[in-house]
Amino acid sequence: MDQKEEQLLIDLTSARGIAGNEDEVREVFKAYAKDFADDIFFDGLGSVVAKHGAGGGPKVFISGHMDEVGFMVTKITEKGFLEFQTIGGWWNQVMLSQQVEIKTMDGEIIHGVIGSKPPHVLSPEARKKPYEIKDMFIDIGASSEEEAKEWGIRPGDMVTPYTEYKRMNKTKFLLAKAWDNRVGTAVALRVLENLSKREHHNVLFAGSDVQEEVGLRGARTSTHLVNPDVAFALDTGTAGDTPGMTPKEADSVLGKGPQILIYDASMIPHKRLLNFVIKVAEELEIPFQYTVIAGGGTDAGQMHLTRDGVPSLAITVPVRYLHSHNTIIHEDDYLNTVRLVTEVVARLDNDALASLRDY
Numbered sequence: 001m002d003q004k005e006e007q008l009l010i011d012l013t014s015a016r017g018i019a020g021n022e023d024e025v026r027e028v029f030k031a032y033a034k035d036f037a038d039d040i041f042f043d044g045l046g047s048v049v050a051k052h053g054a055g056g057g058p059k060v061f062i063s064g065h066m067d068e069v070g071f072m073v074t075k076i077t078e079k080g081f082l083e084f085q086t087i088g089g090w091w092n093q094v095m096l097s098q099q100v101e102i103k104t105m106d107g108e109i110i111h112g113v114i115g116s117k118p119p120h121v122l123s124p125e126a127r128k129k130p131y132e133i134k135d136m137f138i139d140i141g142a143s144s145e146e147e148a149k150e151w152g153i154r155p156g157d158m159v160t161p162y163t164e165y166k167r168m169n170k171t172k173f174l175l176a177k178a179w180d181n182r183v184g185t186a187v188a189l190r191v192l193e194n195l196s197k198r199e200h201h202n203v204l205f206a207g208s209d210v211q212e213e214v215g216l217r218g219a220r221t222s223t224h225l226v227n228p229d230v231a232f233a234l235d236t237g238t239a240g241d242t243p244g245m246t247p248k249e250a251d252s253v254l255g256k257g258p259q260i261l262i263y264d265a266s267m268i269p270h271k272r273l274l275n276f277v278i279k280v281a282e283e284l285e286i287p288f289q290y291t292v293i294a295g296g297g298t299d300a301g302q303m304h305l306t307r308d309g310v311p312s313l314a315i316t317v318p319v320r321y322l323h324s325h326n327t328i329i330h331e332d333d334y335l336n337t338v339r340l341v342t343e344v345v346a347r348l349d350n351d352a353l354a355s356l357r358d359y
């Protein structure tokens, strides 16, 4: 990966954006897409779509999602601490003592930490138990409610994990917050770039949805707007290659390729589309891993149910420590996902579409 390619990943993971607050991510998307798109447009909730291709062929929609898991300020206490609501799926064990950023209405960034008790005051029983989310708070170094208000903090402000992007010890393992789902967003942008430089007999709509982490909401509106013939959700999936994970829970290995979701809680993939993608991967010898995520869904869960039904599939990049401050991907998985999706979209012409949709 060259400097420019890596910078896109840094820009996307550094941007702050919980569900309903995706502005920073959308700006990164627009700035990158403008050189390759014929047109960039939005649904009413803020999902972004970049179009390329003159028409005549199938409408192919590929989309990541912009929002990351985070929190929302609900209340400032008298002493100047912040109470919060989780936005997206959090596990209490990965939250305590983590640094966060609060973005105020005026765009100021306030640094904070999710407070915790020191072990010194805990009984042996208390140390064994996870701390409940409802008892957690954010410490911003303010001494009173008035001071926090002077800094511009209000209920409703977005709170995002704070983690700096790092290439781990000169390897291909990349650490950042929000790989879920800035990496899918990056894939959409890179496929747009690739196909803008290459002949393709279809119209590509490369996008990124709002509000996936709270129930696939943006995909519902964006897919209605695009009205595609075929759709792909580009997202992240669980890795199973760390100590304690069992193959039953997840068996993907970082570096072994993109994941093709054969089952998740939101969708049965379109069988002919699934076979089409597998054939492309095998023909070009692009590595991939079959994946099942029984306890989660992707935007494809909404895409495939849009209007009169859209053949859909989710292609994901395996991630370690999903939905935490510190998530890890492997560079090769990202690049191979870009390659696979580029080659699949390039082959989706009228004949291919007929083979998918003539029942």
Ligand SMILES: [Zn+2]
Pocket: 180, 213, 323
């Ligand atoms: Zn997620």
